[in-house]
Amino acid sequence: MNTYLLQLKRSPRAIAGLAILLIWIFAAIAGPSLLSYSYTEMDMNNQMVAPGQEGHLLGTDALGRDVFSRIIYGSRSILTIALLTSLLSSIAGIIIGFTAGYFGGIVDTIFLRIMDILMAIPPLVLAMVVLGILGNSTIVGLTIIVSIAFTPATARVARGALLTCKSTEYVDAARIRGESHIYIMFVEILPNTIGPVIVEITARFAYSIMMIASLGFLGVGLQPPTPDWGMMVIENKSLIRAAPWTVLYPSLAIASLVIAISLFSDFVSKVMINED
Amino acid sequence: MEFLKRFAKRLGFTLLTILAMSVLIFFLVEIMPGDVAQTVLGQSATEESVAALRDRMGLDDPLHERYLRWAGGFIRGDLGESLYMRGVQINTIFWRKVGHSVVLALTALLFYVPLSILFGVFAGVKEGKAPDAIISFVGLATMALPEFVSGIILITVFAVGLEILPIASIIPIGENLWQNLDILVLPALSITFVMFGYVSRMQRSSMVSVMKADYIRAAILKGMPRKYVIFRHALKNALLPTITIIGMNMGWLFGGLIVVETLFGFPGLGSLTMSAIKTRDIPLIEACVLFITFIFVFATFTTDMLYAFLNPRIRYKRGDA
Numbered sequence: 097m098n099t100y101l102l103q104l105k106r107s108p109r110a111i112a113g114l115a116i117l118l119i120w121i122f123a124a125i126a127g128p129s130l131l132s133y134s135y136t137e138m139d140m141n142n143q144m145v146a147p148g149q150e151g152h153l154l155g156t157d158a159l160g161r162d163v164f165s166r167i168i169y170g171s172r173s174i175l176t177i178a179l180l181t182s183l184l185s186s187i188a189g190i191i192i193g194f195t196a197g198y199f200g201g202i203v204d205t206i207f208l209r210i211m212d213i214l215m216a217i218p219p220l221v222l223a224m225v226v227l228g229i230l231g232n233s234t235i236v237g238l239t240i241i242v243s244i245a246f247t248p249a250t251a252r253v254a255r256g257a258l259l260t261c262k263s264t265e266y267v268d269a270a271r272i273r274g275e276s277h278i279y280i281m282f283v284e285i286l287p288n289t290i291g292p293v294i295v296e297i298t299a300r301f302a303y304s305i306m307m308i309a310s311l312g313f314l315g316v317g318l319q320p321p322t323p324d325w326g327m328m329v330i331e332n333k334s335l336i337r338a339a340p341w342t343v344l345y346p347s348l349a350i351a352s353l354v355i356a357i358s359l360f361s362d363f364v365s366k367v368m369i370n371e372d
Numbered sequence: 373m374e375f376l377k378r379f380a381k382r383l384g385f386t387l388l389t390i391l392a393m394s395v396l397i398f399f400l401v402e403i404m405p406g407d408v409a410q411t412v413l414g415q416s417a418t419e420e421s422v423a424a425l426r427d428r429m430g431l432d433d434p435l436h437e438r439y440l441r442w443a444g445g446f447i448r449g450d451l452g453e454s455l456y457m458r459g460v461q462i463n464t465i466f467w468r469k470v471g472h473s474v475v476l477a478l479t480a481l482l483f484y485v486p487l488s489i490l491f492g493v494f495a496g497v498k499e500g501k502a503p504d505a506i507i508s509f510v511g512l513a514t515m516a517l518p519e520f521v522s523g524i525i526l527i528t529v530f531a532v533g534l535e536i537l538p539i540a541s542i543i544p545i546g547e548n549l550w551q552n553l554d555i556l557v558l559p560a561l562s563i564t565f566v567m568f569g570y571v572s573r574m575q576r577s578s579m580v581s582v583m584k585a586d587y588i589r590a591a592i593l594k595g596m597p598r599k600y601v602i603f604r605h606a607l608k609n610a611l612l613p614t615i616t617i618i619g620m621n622m623g624w625l626f627g628g629l630i631v632v633e634t635l636f637g638f639p640g641l642g643s644l645t646m647s648a649i650k651t652r653d654i655p656l657i658e659a660c661v662l663f664i665t666f667i668f669v670f671a672t673f674t675t676d677m678l679y680a681f682l683n684p685r686i687r688y689k690r691g692d693a
Contacts, residue, residue, distance in 0.1 A: 109509070209385075212385070212389065213388075213389050213392045213393065216389045216390075216393055216623075216665050216668055216669045216672075217393060217396075217661070217664070217665050217668065218623060218624055218626070218627030218664070218668060219627075220627045220628075220630070220631075221627050221630065221645075221661060221664055224630065224645075224646075224649065225397075225400065225401075225649065225657065225661055226400065228649035228650070228657075229400070229401065229403070229649070229652075229657075302516055306516065306517075306518045309518050309520075309521070310518045310519070310520065310631050313518070313520045313631060313634070313635075314630070314631065314634060314646060315650070316649070326518075326520070329520060329521075329524060330520075330634070330635075333524075333635070336524075336527060336528070336531075336532055336539065337532055337539070340528060340532060343524055343528075344524065344525075344528055347520075347521045347524040347525065350517075350518060350521050351517055351521050351525075354516040354517060354518070355512075355513045355516050355517070357516070358512055358513070358515070358516035359512065362512055
């Protein structure tokens with residue numbers, strides 16, 4: 097653990113990424129209770145107030161809602177969904193990918209073909225169509241659908257990781273001891289593939305943010321009045337000349353979050369891969 | 373021979389994938405809640421007219437018959453009739469939009485391929501030095517941005533700030549795309565933002581490994597001009613992984629087009645797909661999604677073949693041993 101911290105110290109990029117991520121997590125947890133405006137509070141006397149005026153740090157939108165409050169509230173849903181999807185799709189991927197790789201043969205062949213077929217549709221398109229068809233996305237619905245869209249990719253990574261240590265002596269030893277398949281897969285093999293798995297989860301976290309923001313932007317994400325960063329951008333797009341802050345700040349919020357996570361996940365993958 | 377075998381095998385699998393996807397898409401759209409005929413006619417429609425429309429559309433036929441009719445039409449090139457725009461054959465609007473998207477995708481390729489290869493080579497040659505660090509940081513950052521975020525930044529700078537490019541990509545009625553080429557620039561740049569990271573990183577890493585090869589060191593030590601060695605010897609060998617990445621991302625690019633086209637209001641396949649979903653226009657959704665899948669699968673197939681063709685180890689597998 098100490099070596100990780102030491103390596104983190106030497107990587108200013110990773111520190112910056114982690115710091116920004118922690119700020120957003122803090123904003124999501126504690127932010128809303130510190131705000132002076134609610135995200136739904138409309139103030140028709142103060143429409144499109146410029147940033148810094150009338151106590152609105154980042155200005156207000158066309159309905160007089162405080163942009164800063166909406167961004168802070170919006171961080172909650174996007175972080176929650178992204179965290180859940182990256183965990184859920186990774187767990188599903190491990191279960192499916194491990195089963196396929198472990199048993200091999202026909203199971204593996206069928207698995208690979210199905211994954212190839214599912215990967216023939218871009219995850220964003222798949223999620224967009226399903227969410228669009230079902231309508232009225234909720235946090236649960238969004239999490240499940242995005243996780244499903246991601247699972248073919250995570251399953252392939254998990255399968256690859258399992259194959260690297262499937263034919264090792266400790267696996268043979270466990271098999272001879274008469275351990276069950278499930279025990280071998282999850283108690284013997286999983287801890288030894290934890291590096292690639294962690295790399296996958298952190299990278300998946302960045303993808304999830306991108307995906308959820310894009311779905312919100314396309315109007316199939318969370319429904320109003322829940323503030324959603326992607327939705328704020330498309331809602332206010334026509335105001336980009338009159339009130340650019342209503343579009344620009346939510347965009348920058350997304351940018352800062354995804355870039356921060358990418359910087360950190362880039363570091364994680366370097367550390368984990370060098371170690372093996 | 374080896375090549376032909378691979379070709380046949382991949383082609384067979386590609387066709388199988390498309391078939392499986394068509395089934396998946398068809399059933400996915402079938403589960404759409406609500407009565408289609410009712411949706412089309414509106415809430416005030418009488419029961420008889422709804423029943424008549426259901427009958428005319430063949431909605432009461434068994435599922436497999438409807439699938440076969442739909443898929444059969446697709447193979448014959450008949451995409452069916454739009455639900456939302458009553459009586460409009462999808463064929464009459466679809467291909468023009470696809471054409472626009474293809475032009476946009478090609479413009480984006482024209483921007484990002486040379487740019488990313490050039491910067492990737494530069495970063496690879498300067499491995500570990502300042503230019504490398506800057507290029508890989510920029511790549512990492514832009515790669516992470518959703519297309520609409522980079523689009524908004526570009527709009528703010530070039531359309532609102534400098535006022536040199538249009539804010540939205542709209543073709544005025546009576547004109548065509550060729551008379552409005554400036555509307556392509558910002559959407560194509562938004563895609564370039566995202567793709568630059570992927571391609572330049574790939575180019576950099578393959579360049580780094582090639583530059584360490586003995587034949588490159590030999591060429592440099594022999595006193596050949598460095599530029600010549602980099603572009604004639606090294607790049608030739610370091611391009612293969614880059615080509616693969618570019619090809620593999622072609623289908624992904626079409627997914628990204630949905631976001632970009634929605635942001636700019638660009639009249640292409642992406643915004644058509646989006647409006648089909650919003651208006652619950654089932655035949656149009658099916659046509660759009662199946663077509664995107666088709667491009668994705670076909671791009672993967674072509675890349676695979678191109679890779680096999682360009683890689684002598686696969687092309688001449690017989691003589692390899």
